[in-house]
Amino acid sequence: MCGIVGYTGPREALPLLMNGLRRLEYRGYDSAGVAVQRDGTLEVLRAEGKLDNLASVVSAKGAAGHTGIGHTRWATHGRPSEQNAHPHVDCGGVTAVIHNGIIENFEALKAPLVAGGHRFSSETDTEVAVHLLEEELKAGRSLEDAALAVLPRLEGAAALAFISVRDPGKIVAARISNAGGVIVGYGEGENFIASDIPALLEHTRRMSFLDHGEIAVVTKDAVSFRALDGKTIEKTVETIALDPIAAAKSGYKHFMLKEIHEQPRAISDSLLGRVERSTGRVVFDSNVRMDDAFVRAIPRISFVACGTASHAALVGKYLVERLARVPCDVEIASEYRYRSPVIVPGQLVVAVTQSGETVDTLAAMEEAKRQGARLLTLVNVVGSQASRVSDDVVFLHAGPEISVASTKAYVAMLVDLYLFAVYLAQRRGTIDPTRARQLLAEAFHLPTLVDAVLREEPKIRSLAYRYYQARNFLFLGRGVNYPTALEGALKLKELSYIHAEGTAGGEMKHGTNALIDQELPVVAIALKDSVYKKIRSNMEEVRARAGVVIAVANDDDEEIVGRAEEIIRIPRTEELLEPVLAVVPLQLLAYHIADRRGNDVDQPRNLAKAVTVE
Numbered sequence: 001m002c003g004i005v006g007y008t009g010p011r012e013a014l015p016l017l018m019n020g021l022r023r024l025e026y027r028g029y030d031s032a033g034v035a036v037q038r039d040g041t042l043e044v045l046r047a048e049g050k051l052d053n054l055a056s057v058v059s060a061k062g063a064a065g066h067t068g069i070g071h072t073r074w075a076t077h078g079r080p081s082e083q084n085a086h087p088h089v090d091c092g093g094v095t096a097v098i099h100n101g102i103i104e105n106f107e108a109l110k111a112p113l114v115a116g117g118h119r120f121s122s123e124t125d126t127e128v129a130v131h132l133l134e135e136e137l138k139a140g141r142s143l144e145d146a147a148l149a150v151l152p153r154l155e156g157a158a159a160l161a162f163i164s165v166r167d168p169g170k171i172v173a174a175r176i177s178n179a180g181g182v183i184v185g186y187g188e189g190e191n192f193i194a195s196d197i198p199a200l201l202e203h204t205r206r207m208s209f210l211d212h213g214e215i216a217v218v219t220k221d222a223v224s225f226r227a228l229d230g231k232t233i234e235k236t237v238e239t240i241a242l243d244p245i246a247a248a249k250s251g252y253k254h255f256m257l258k259e260i261h262e263q264p265r266a267i268s269d270s271l272l273g274r275v276e277r278s279t280g281r282v283v284f285d286s287n288v289r290m291d292d293a294f295v296r297a298i299p300r301i302s303f304v305a306c307g308t309a310s311h312a313a314l315v316g317k318y319l320v321e322r323l324a325r326v327p328c329d330v331e332i333a334s335e336y337r338y339r340s341p342v343i344v345p346g347q348l349v350v351a352v353t354q355s356g357e358t359v360d361t362l363a364a365m366e367e368a369k370r371q372g373a374r375l376l377t378l379v380n381v382v383g384s385q386a387s388r389v390s391d392d393v394v395f396l397h398a399g400p401e402i403s404v405a406s407t408k409a410y411v412a413m414l415v416d417l418y419l420f421a422v423y424l425a426q427r428r429g430t431i432d433p434t435r436a437r438q439l440l441a442e443a444f445h446l447p448t449l450v451d452a453v454l455r456e457e458p459k460i461r462s463l464a465y466r467y468y469q470a471r472n473f474l475f476l477g478r479g480v481n482y483p484t485a486l487e488g489a490l491k492l493k494e495l496s497y498i499h500a501e502g503t504a505g506g507e508m509k510h511g512t513n514a515l516i517d518q519e520l521p522v523v524a525i526a527l528k529d530s531v532y533k534k535i536r537s538n539m540e541e542v543r544a545r546a547g548v549v550i551a552v553a554n555d556d557d558e559e560i561v562g563r564a565e566e567i568i569r570i571p572r573t574e575e576l577l578e579p580v581l582a583v584v585p586l587q588l589l590a591y592h593i594a595d596r597r598g599n600d601v602d603q604p605r606n607l608a609k610a611v612t613v614e
């Protein structure tokens, strides 16, 4: 949710911290701050609002020093303000903390500190950590020993980093529970920390990832790791292959637009190497370790996910049930662990997540694991927590997704779920080999077909400009495109702040029809598939009540003409792949409406990219 960075080495820390924060700003953007330590002093600069505000403060005031930490905030406790921005400092102003997550017992911890004379200057839960640390440092402990004394007392979810002039040149970073990743990046005579890979890529590709209950002690020459019980631990150094250029805007107005246009490539990369030419079978790499006997015996699959990823999972349920005949359910991850889910022997739980750091999804996975389920994760971010705790992992290969609104990761999820359904079907003997080959061959046409949809962008932009002032929108879908309707509504809501609902066409008559009037644009996904006639009837119901229908229809569909006020054309494909094509115009519609309304497309208000708090 929040982003954290840190640097220690021979270079000036401030520009490096600001650069790292730029790469992490998508995680939180209510306020930001840095702390730089030099010769017995600590300089803290903070500003409310976007990072540009902090940049102005930094250029006006500056701060010299070779060790520092920085933070970009997504507020949980305490409104967005300069006072509540991180880093927070102790009473003497010599020790600083940055934090991602929530310290749930902060009130109980704060009361005795206040009674003991500590002065708090923010409304945050975070500040308590630095005052507790102050007590430990006063007792003459090193920064890491002080942190190890404090961290077990913090309840809830947290990733933290500390610096102090009492123990100069050192950063101590910690990960407690699932909240927020902490990555250590290794340089030459310098080292870094960050909550996400893109913040480190321009400096190093050699990284280590903290797991729950671990701290890293980072100086310019050395990095060591300890568990919360103080024992030294060894961590592997991994080499990350991500390309920093891929994380830049490359001439597009927004990351979202760039990521929408990257979808053909994301799909190609998801398919690459996953169909064995000689046998026509789907193969995943060595990160999927389940054997055929296990696959044949799976009695049930539960998908767990949040937001857009949960819409992909709904499509996944449809695909797996249709092709592999395994009963599936889709669980909103934030509800899963609170309702005593039943796990049966041999059950597979499939987590779907772009970031691999969504705390609700991680908690659902933990619950499933506790009950003995096998865990498979479809995830985009390599090295993320979800990928590390899973038995089996399918990486999405969508490339870094920076815009808060998920687009290319969503289509990569759809493609990988399609491959996964065929994979299961082939091993369970529920699909005819010729049908499997046809399905897979069709998937390889997707990049070209998505390109064709993208060429419709000028028309979709004009349409967006006609409807950008609407106050409500309705999205209708049926069958495999019911989740597409949910996703279209979510994209519009999060980007444009227009209220929108996604509904299964058949549900209209059970209540939603009451909303229809001439002010309500209704986007209907009306493709020439097994439910075409049904959705057409729903469109008629809307028009009979003076509603305005915007149809997403196939490019060879003549029957639709005259049955909708607006028509967006997309090519035909296999029915089970339609969601991949049908979502693209809805992404573009949401993007252009939001842009026309002057909204901050890449960083919508009140949202963050990786939701690492409950």
Ligand code: AGP
Pocket: 306, 307, 308, 309, 352, 353, 354, 355, 356, 357, 358, 361, 404, 405, 406, 407, 494, 608, 609, 610, 611
């Ligand atoms: C998508 O546009 C949203 N920003 C959000 O719903 C997102 O999909 C959700 O928070 C899940 O994130 P994850 O895929 O990283 O787990």
